[in-house]
Amino acid sequence: MSAETSNDRAIMLIARREISTRLRSKAFRVATLISILILVGIALVSKISSGGPSYQDVGVTPAAASTTDRLTAVARALHIDLRVHDVGEAAGRARVRDGELDGLLVGDDPAAIDVVVQTGLDDDLRSVLQLVAQRAALDRQVSALGGDPATVSAAVAGARVRVTPLERPTETDGQQLALGIITSVLIYMSLLINGQAVAQGVVEEKTSRVVEILLATVRPRQLLIGKVLGLGTVGLIQMAAIALCGIVAGTATGALHMHASATAGTVVWLIIWFLLGYTAYSLAFAGVASLVSRQEDVAAVVTPVLMLLIVGYVIGVSILPSTPDSGFVAALSLIPIFAPTLMPVRLALGVVPAWQAVVSLGGIVVAIPLLLWLSARIYQNAVLHSGARVRLRDAWRTG
Amino acid sequence: MARQLEIDRLSKRFGEITALEDITFQVSAGEIFGLVGSNGAGKTTAMRIVLGVIAADAGEVRWEGTPVRLDTRRRIGYMPEERGLYPRMRVAEQLEYLACLHGMTASAAHASVDAWTERLGVADRRDDDVIKLSLGNQQRVQLAAALVHDPEILVLDEPFSGLDPVAVDVMSAVLRDKAGTGVPVVFSSHQLDLVERLCDRVGIVRHGRMITAGTVDDLRAGGREELIVHAPQAAPGWADRLPGVTVHDHSDGRTRLTLGEDADDQLILRAALATGPVHEFARRRPSLTELFRHIVGPREEIS
Ligand SMILES: Nc1ncnc2c1ncn2[C@@H]1O[C@H](COP(=O)(O)OP(=O)(O)OP(=O)(O)O)[C@@H](O)[C@H]1O
Ligand SMILES: [Mg+2]
Numbered sequence: 242m243s244a245e246t247s248n249d250r251a252i253m254l255i256a257r258r259e260i261s262t263r264l265r266s267k268a269f270r271v272a273t274l275i276s277i278l279i280l281v282g283i284a285l286v287s288k289i290s291s292g293g294p295s296y297q298d299v300g301v302t303p304a305a306a307s308t309t310d311r312l313t314a315v316a317r318a319l320h321i322d323l324r325v326h327d328v329g330e331a332a333g334r335a336r337v338r339d340g341e342l343d344g345l346l347v348g349d350d351p352a353a354i355d356v357v358v359q360t361g362l363d364d365d366l367r368s369v370l371q372l373v374a375q376r377a378a379l380d381r382q383v384s385a386l387g388g389d390p391a392t393v394s395a396a397v398a399g400a401r402v403r404v405t406p407l408e409r410p411t412e413t414d415g416q417q418l419a420l421g422i423i424t425s426v427l428i429y430m431s432l433l434i435n436g437q438a439v440a441q442g443v444v445e446e447k448t449s450r451v452v453e454i455l456l457a458t459v460r461p462r463q464l465l466i467g468k469v470l471g472l473g474t475v476g477l478i479q480m481a482a483i484a485l486c487g488i489v490a491g492t493a494t495g496a497l498h499m500h501a502s503a504t505a506g507t508v509v510w511l512i513i514w515f516l517l518g519y520t521a522y523s524l525a526f527a528g529v530a531s532l533v534s535r536q537e538d539v540a541a542v543v544t545p546v547l548m549l550l551i552v553g554y555v556i557g558v559s560i561l562p563s564t565p566d567s568g569f570v571a572a573l574s575l576i577p578i579f580a581p582t583l584m585p586v587r588l589a590l591g592v593v594p595a596w597q598a599v600v601s602l603g604g605i606v607v608a609i610p611l612l613l614w615l616s617a618r619i620y621q622n623a624v625l626h627s628g629a630r631v632r633l634r635d636a637w638r639t640g
Numbered sequence: 641m642a643r644q645l646e647i648d649r650l651s652k653r654f655g656e657i658t659a660l661e662d663i664t665f666q667v668s669a670g671e672i673f674g675l676v677g678s679n680g681a682g683k684t685t686a687m688r689i690v691l692g693v694i695a696a697d698a699g700e701v702r703w704e705g706t707p708v709r710l711d712t713r714r715r716i717g718y719m720p721e722e723r724g725l726y727p728r729m730r731v732a733e734q735l736e737y738l739a740c741l742h743g744m745t746a747s748a749a750h751a752s753v754d755a756w757t758e759r760l761g762v763a764d765r766r767d768d769d770v771i772k773l774s775l776g777n778q779q780r781v782q783l784a785a786a787l788v789h790d791p792e793i794l795v796l797d798e799p800f801s802g803l804d805p806v807a808v809d810v811m812s813a814v815l816r817d818k819a820g821t822g823v824p825v826v827f828s829s830h831q832l833d834l835v836e837r838l839c840d841r842v843g844i845v846r847h848g849r850m851i852t853a854g855t856v857d858d859l860r861a862g863g864r865e866e867l868i869v870h871a872p873q874a875a876p877g878w879a880d881r882l883p884g885v886t887v888h889d890h891s892d893g894r895t896r897l898t899l900g901e902d903a904d905d906q907l908i909l910r911a912a913l914a915t916g917p918v919h920e921f922a923r924r925r926p927s928l929t930e931l932f933r934h935i936v937g938p939r940e941e942i943s
Binding site: 455456460 | 714716723741
């Protein structure tokens, strides 16, 4: 057995134990469930606040069929997504009652539209119908005065407002914003939950003193890597499950329209940045956690690392939704410390030039081996010291 | 190459404290070696260095003539002084995990866990979390953890502490069996009667040094023998004038004497018979405890 294969085997065994223990732990299940609830909640809230870009479904009975063309033309002019369905009156009423149709046009007078609704008429739809009826009335008056309604319509349609923006507009639509917010919450929670799990796992082994028999057979570095790997695998599965629930909830509530390529891109970036961010942060968490021996000391010792994570997240959610192209955030997102919490959000918002994506990736890819070296050294020196908290300086020096 | 574990001039300091100073001893294959010494003498430190859990400042540990490295350590069975297992992991699962970490295949680990939990009397607790077991049973599981991977060497730090008499017997039998298959066994203990019964050789550690090591008989060679004489009618002082004899105490006609170089036991017997009937005339060898007191000094007795 070569040293290399036995090294890999030990790491795999350690990782496997972490996976099975974590999947069975109650804390893990609760955290996953809460994350899913938060995300679904966000999907619901954003649906309510944005009003949603969902379609207006309008049924048109044969009697009202003459309004169809005008209806679609007006809706397009007002930038309202409208779908017209040709239906019989009885079937149409049934579909209105079921909530499948937002309104059913029944009368045959285009200037006096009769619309059947379930409880009330949507404001957008009301504007469209109002305009359609007004046009019909106008046409009628134009004809009565001997004019040509088509010429008038063309002239009316040609009337435009020209807008000249003095600054380049941000090219972020509501969809991407929603995606960005979801990404931001998701990556933050995943890093938080899984990073803390690594910290607690390290301290648990110290508290129970099991680390002594483990270190009689494996190297501290193997133990560290196995733990990070195992918990990371679970974290990835967990995040995938949460993201899936979020996407399903978003689609179901209409908060999210699947623009397949944009969403897929976001998810791929999310996974890449979770893996990189988790690796970096969990190594940092493990390093500092190895300094203490009691679970009640964990919170205090991981606070500095936690703060970095929180700062990145807070900057992300407070600045990016209103100013997606903020130069300040762009600069921060290139620094390995903040990249995991900021870069995937900016990517989801679609505001990242290729060079920035490459620089931030390069930064963290360089930072990870550095962190591994640093963290492994601290871990190695501190992990067998039970009792009082080991000072960082001592853990660095000894050995 | 001699199959022996050599602890060669290990030294270790913790800041101002010198925990070990040139400690040296060997344990041959098939031998049970008992490490005794006062609290803080350095036994645990020495064992942790053997297992590579801490590094020595100087010195070397060798097995079969080559320095012990991680792949050798994987073949050692170790029971640390501060017991440690995952509290919320099932007994069998945990032992299998440890066996695999020591290089066993999953199926071999499974079979071995079955066998050892059976032998150590915790078979019916295999599916319980360790934390649910009593301290003594946790101790048995800890011993199983040192044995499941069929180790080539055993290093046990106070394996008997906290065990009930039945478990002590089981543990003793296990150690003898293991030694019988050619495994060198080192263990530390403060139960010197047990050490005396079980060990082929004993080493006494004091202030981080091995002050003497050998069979219990070897250690006795240094100490003087005692003689107990039961002569009910003998008056106090009857043996005072015999050459080479020191009287320790005299009560109820029972006298305890130690014999010097020039003492003649036949002369003592005749003197005793001269006082009247003699019911008992016995040499008594000092126990390890007495030897220990004598060697380490009364101020550093084992607690
Ligand atoms: N991690 C440590 N840091 C500082 N000092 C230590 C450490 N470990 C041991 N010592 C010191 O080294 C000396 C030897 O300790 P050790 O635990 O080896 O003794 P021992 O013979 O096992 O004692 P006991 O019979 O009480 O178990 C003691 O003075 C102890 O205080
Ligand atoms: Mg000790």
